[in-house]
Amino acid sequence: MLHYREHRDEIDALLRQLQPLQPLRVEPGAAIPGSFWGAPEAGLISPFIYLRDDTPVHSALHEAAHFVCMDGARRAALHTDAGGDVAEEDAVCVLQVLMAEQLPRVGPERLFADMDAWGYSFRLGSTAAWFEQDAEEARAWLRHHGLIDVNARPTWRLRT
Structure with missing residues (x-):
């Protein structure tokens, strides 16, 4: 499984494009604030995403995608549980794969393997298989909210 420590610079650079989201590093062994699943999974407390060196890359991208997909009101009240419905959760999963495409040393194939293993x-x-054959509704959700363009490239703006 890929971890934040191995990809810290490229993940932080990607996350900085999603302002006001701000990555914050958690010291090794410390509890991760806002982690829904518990350490080592990423945590969210608006506007921060908390990452520890052993946080899986898929978790960092998933929680960042939640931040992007939620509306401003939910984002302002965000603490630990991103919430959302099934359609949004599916959109989050597509968006995290599209984010992995932006990380040359990660890429979608490796992310798929880590997501399956988790x-x-x-x-x-x-x-x-889901991403390639059954995620069109999730892509449509992302397009509807202006989070990807017609070619399924992220727009790197937050949902309002």
């Missing part, structure tokens, strides 16, 4: 589950049995 326990993400999709109707078609794997993250890659």
Whole structure:
């Protein structure tokens, strides 16, 4: 599994494009504030994403995608539980893959493997199969909210 420590600079650079989201590093062994699943998973307390060196890359990207996909009112009150409905959760999963494409040393194939190993589950049995064959509704959700363009490239702006 890929970890934040191995990709810190490129992840931080990507996350800085999502202002006001701000990555904050948590010291090794310390509790991760705002982590829904507990350490080592990333934590969210608006406007911060908390990351520890052993935080999985998929977790960092997933929580950042939640921040992007929620509206401003939810973002302002964000503490630990990103909430949202099934359609938004699916959109978050697509967006985290699109974010992985922006990280040359990560990429979608490696992210798919880590998501599968962590326990993400999709109707078609794997993250890659879902993303390639069954995620059009999630892409439509992202386009509707202006978070990706017609070519499924992230726009790097937050949902209002």
